Amino acid sequence: MEFIDLRSDTVTLPTQEMREAMYKAEVGDDVYGEDPTINKLEEMAADMLGKEDAMFVTSGTQGNQVCVMTHTRPGEEIILEEKCHIITYEVGGLGYLSGVQARLIKGKHGAMNPEDIEAAIREDDIHQPRTSLICVENTHNRAGGTVIPMDILRRTYELAHEHGISVHMDGARIFNAATYLKVPVKEIAKYADSVMFCLSKGLCAPVGSIVVGSKEFISRARKFRKMMGGGLRQAGFLAAAGIVALEKMTKRLQEDHDNARLLAEGLNTIPGIKIDMDTVQTNIVICDIGGLNMTGSELSRRLFEKGIRVNGGNSPSVRFVTHHGIEKQDVEKAIEAVKLIAKE
Numbered sequence: 001m002e003f004i005d006l007r008s009d010t011v012t013l014p015t016q017e018m019r020e021a022m023y024k025a026e027v028g029d030d031v032y033g034e035d036p037t038i039n040k041l042e043e044m045a046a047d048m049l050g051k052e053d054a055m056f057v058t059s060g061t062q063g064n065q066v067c068v069m070t071h072t073r074p075g076e077e078i079i080l081e082e083k084c085h086i087i088t089y090e091v092g093g094l095g096y097l098s099g100v101q102a103r104l105i106k107g108k109h110g111a112m113n114p115e116d117i118e119a120a121i122r123e124d125d126i127h128q129p130r131t132s133l134i135c136v137e138n139t140h141n142r143a144g145g146t147v148i149p150m151d152i153l154r155r156t157y158e159l160a161h162e163h164g165i166s167v168h169m170d171g172a173r174i175f176n177a178a179t180y181l182k183v184p185v186k187e188i189a190k191y192a193d194s195v196m197f198c199l200s201k202g203l204c205a206p207v208g209s210i211v212v213g214s215k216e217f218i219s220r221a222r223k224f225r226k227m228m229g230g231g232l233r234q235a236g237f238l239a240a241a242g243i244v245a246l247e248k249m250t251k252r253l254q255e256d257h258d259n260a261r262l263l264a265e266g267l268n269t270i271p272g273i274k275i276d277m278d279t280v281q282t283n284i285v286i287c288d289i290g291g292l293n294m295t296g297s298e299l300s301r302r303l304f305e306k307g308i309r310v311n312g313g314n315s316p317s318v319r320f321v322t323h324h325g326i327e328k329q330d331v332e333k334a335i336e337a338v339k340l341i342a343k344e
C-alpha cells in the first residue's frame with residue numbers, strides 16, 4: 001500500500017534534480033576546506049541569511065548543540081521556551097555536552113514574551129550563574145509550526161544585546177517562517193547572532209543542516225563540529241542536494257502551507273476534533289482529539305490501517321505535517337479517513 005505520510009516533513013525524498021546534482025558534484029576534502037560544492041553551499045547560505053559565514057552540519061541537532069557550545073561556557077545558564085526542540089528532542093545534550101543549565105519560559109504559540117525573558121536574566125551576583133544565551137525557535141515545532149512575530153524577535157534581540165547576551169535561533173523551518181511573513185529570510189535572521197536551519201525537512205535534501213553567524217563565531221564552531229565528529233570529507237555530494245534545496249525548494253513552501261490550512265479546516269469540522277486555527281500558519285497542524293475518546297497513538301494506529309501515517313503519543317493529540325509530495329487530494333483523503341474513524 002502507498003501511504004500518505006503526514007508524520008513529518010523529514011520524510012521528504014531528494015528530487016530528481018538533487019539526485020542528478022549529487023551524481024555530478026565536484027568534491028574534495030572538506031576538513032581541508034577543499035570541497036568546492038560545500039564551499040559554494042556555505043557561501044550561498046551565508047548570503048541568503050545575511051551573515052558573514054556558514055557551516056554545513058550533519059543534522060539540526062548537531063547544529064543547535066554546536067551553537068550552544070560555541071556561545072557558552074560550562075556553568076552558565078541559557079534561556080529557552082519550555083517546549084522547544086532543544087529541550088524536548090535533543091537527548092539532554094545541553095547538560096551533557098555544554099554543561100549549561102536551562103531556564104525555561106512558557107511561550108504563547110511558542111513565542112516568549114520579551115518582558116519574561118528580561119526578568120529571567122540573572123543578576124551579577126556571586127551566587128548566580130551567568131546568563132549567556134537566549135534561544136528562540138522559529139517556526140516553533142510543538143506550538144504547531146507557529147511563526148514568532150517580528151516585533152518580538154526584534155525586542156528580544158535588543159534586550160539580549162543590552163545585557164551582553166547572544167541570541168541563537170533554532171530556525172529548522174526558518175524558510176517556512178519567511179514564506180508566511182513574505183519577507184526575505186535575512187530579515188528574520190538579522191535578529192539572531194547564530195541561526196541553524198534544516199535542508200532535510202521541507203527543503204527535501206537527504207541530509208544536512210546549516211549554521212550561520214559571524215566569521216569569528218563560525219571559525220570557533222568549526223572546531224566544536226570537528227570535536228563532535230562532524231568533520232566530513234567529500235561532503236560535497238550532500239551539499240549538491242543542499243544547493244538545489246536553497247535555490248528551488250525554498251520557493252514552493254506556500255503550497256505546503258495552503259495544504260495544511262485546507263487540512264485543518266476540514267478536520268476542524270469533525271465532531272470531537274478541535275484545532276486552534278490561530279496556530280495553523282505554516283505546514284504543521286496539531287489536533288486536539290479529546291472528543292474522540294482516544295489517544296494520539298490509537299488514532300494514528302487506526303489511520304495507518306487506512307493508509308495514512310501521522311504522529312501521535314499518549315496524549316489525546318495528533319500532529320499532521322504537509323510537505324513536498326503531499327497533494328490536495330491526499331489532504332482530502334486524510335480528512336475523509338478521520339471522518340470515518342470519528343463516526344465509528
Ligand SMILES: *Cc1c(COP(=O)(O)O)cnc(C)c1O
Nearest residue numbers: 059060061062085137141170172
Ligand atoms: C527537526 C528539528 C530540529 C533538529 O533537526 P534534526 O536534523 O532532526 O536533528 C531542530 N529544531 C527543530 C525546531 C526541529 O523541528
